[in-house]
Amino acid sequence: MTTRTGHSGDFHVVMPMMRQHRLRQEAFDPVLYAPHPDAEARFRRWIGKVIEDPRATLLVAEDEAQLVGFLYATVEKELPIFRHEEFALVHEWWVEPAFRDRGAGEALIERAAAEFSLAGVRQLRVRSAAGDEEARAVLHRCGFRTAAFELVKEL
Secondary structure, rough: EEEEEEHHHHHHHHHHHHHHHHHHHHOOOOOOOOOOOHHHHHHHHHHHHHHHHHOOEEEEEEOOOEEEEEEEEEEOOOOOOOOOOOOEEEEEEEEEEHOOOOOOHHHHHHHHHHHHHHHHOOOOOEEEOOOOOOHHHHHHOOOOOOOOOOOOOOO
């Protein structure tokens, strides 16, 4: 299993994985993660802007030349009152179920951490659905700690 920087030729394989990731998130919280009816088109426009950002990253995991996972993250600005003025945020992270527990998820996280660290970013954050114990277990193995809780109230 290897990781590498993704490119436009990977999108035909990554897009179905992104759909699966979103369906999984929606299963955990159907209100918070309910997709917009035009979600794919909106995402394609948004990711096009992200790809232009030299500090954003799309990583893919491969097993014998087959894409089995991906991670994309951007650098975000923090409120100016905090010591870390910016942080990297993993927006989506997925490993195909048949390839989980083989180190692909950890490899993607570790590669992202290394790349952002080299770029001078000092903090990597990942959000996950409240019920996603599997993702949190992997993240804890990678050295993450629980730092905040996000609470939601429908209005």
